Amino acid sequence: MSINMKGGQPYAGGYGMPTPFGVIYSTNITPDPDSGIGRWSEAAFMRAMHEGVSRDGSHLYPAFPYDHFTKVADEDVRALYAFLMTREPVSAPAQRNTLPFPFNIRVLQAGWKLLFMDQGRYRPVAGKSEAWNRGAYLAEGLSHCAACHTPRNVLGAEKAADDSYAGAMIEGWFAPALTAANTTPLPWTQDELFTYLRSGATALHGVAAGKMSDVVHDLGRLPDADIQAIAVYFADLNGSSALKTGSDEALAKALATSALGSRLEPDAGAVLYWAACGSCHYKSATTPLSVRPELALNSALTAATPDTFIHIVMAGIGLEEGIPNVLMPAFSQALNDGAGLLCDPPWQHFLPVPVWTTDAPK
Ligand code: HEC
Ligand code: HEC
Structure with a gap:
């Protein structure tokens, strides 16, 4: 089929x-x-x-x-x-x-x-700003961000309250948490959210690939004020202003990880990484560059599941995804996924059981 x-x-x-x-x-x-x-x-x-x-x-x-x-x-x-x-x-x-x-x-x-189903029109929340309410209206209604970012129960309904925006699998990709539970080392501040949703990439968090790339394209028709409103809403939801402490340290640590190594690491994974990825993902500047995503700062590598990372490495990131006209090559001809993941039927990823393994490559 x-x-x-x-x-x-x-x-x-x-x-x-x-x-x-x-x-x-x-x-x-x-x-x-x-x-x-x-x-x-x-x-x-x-x-x-x-x-x-x-x-x-x-x-x-x-x-x-x-x-x-x-x-x-x-x-x-x-x-x-x-x-x-x-x-x-x-x-x-x-x-x-x-x-x-x-x-x-x-x-x-x-x-x-x-x-x-909780039927009824959006009702503004008293005590929140106009921008916050506009952001909530767009996010909860037409943009339905929760449809991908909120985990679902066995009957396919989004889990309520505590699990709202807690991160979820969607068609084999992991849509990360949009709450304080997000695993990236640096906080998703209002500025970071705005830049990511407006342009599809930020230097501190990387690019929007796969399904999220489609979302960024769809949002492309909205004025800046609406994107800013969505950013206000999620920056409040994730409490990013409170998370700011320690960011400089986290950034320095990440940059140190991605500094050029000796390339003589005894680890097979490290050797493979330097051979296949290092030529583009090495660090040459003291501040992160969005055209060379800092992998240590990225959700794809800090999430609890490797699905998004595997998708990106296998399929690459096309000229229309992420940063316009910038390409990350696909490695499906050169590498295997090491877990048979992409061979499994996509609906497996919706099941409430772990579906990926770390078995030797098959
Ligand atoms: C169709 C599914 C889908 C919808 C709808 C969706 N997202 Fe996403 N989102 C994803 C996926 C999948 C990723 C991971 C993409 C990647 O790693 O490149 C993602 C990534 C993100 C990230 C980056 C998180 C991180 O830690 O890297 C942010 C922020 C985000 N989405 C915000 C939103 C907002 C705000 C909305 C609503 C306006 C939204 N998303 C709607 C699927 C979706
Ligand atoms: C030819 C240069 C090049 C090589 C080689 C390369 N990449 Fe990339 N990579 C990029 C670029 C450029 C981007 C951003 C792409 C975009 O925005 O379209 C990227 C993006 C990524 C992302 C997405 C980060 C995010 O923000 O979601 C991951 C993960 C990644 N690369 C991993 C790897 C791995 C692992 C390898 C080796 C197997 C590798 N890359 C090899 C250039 C490269």
């Missing part, structure tokens, strides 16, 4: 999302009357966004993140409807989802909603 992950016509659907329950395909939201939403009234569209109910009354799967879109203000949903209804209609019938019994029974989604 091949899953169409990218490509296709804009808004015409067919994007396959592997979930622990099977593959779910996005549907056509162009105004085509037969295969798209051309016959949908604005009220039907509003109901789908806010309540997760299709035009015909059936329940939508939460892979369409209506648990977040329910927070989007009516006037923004109306604007989205007007936008979609003026796109080019494309005839593209829906692909069949591959959900096995009982997950294919849509009526069960009603129970899921009762259990996990």
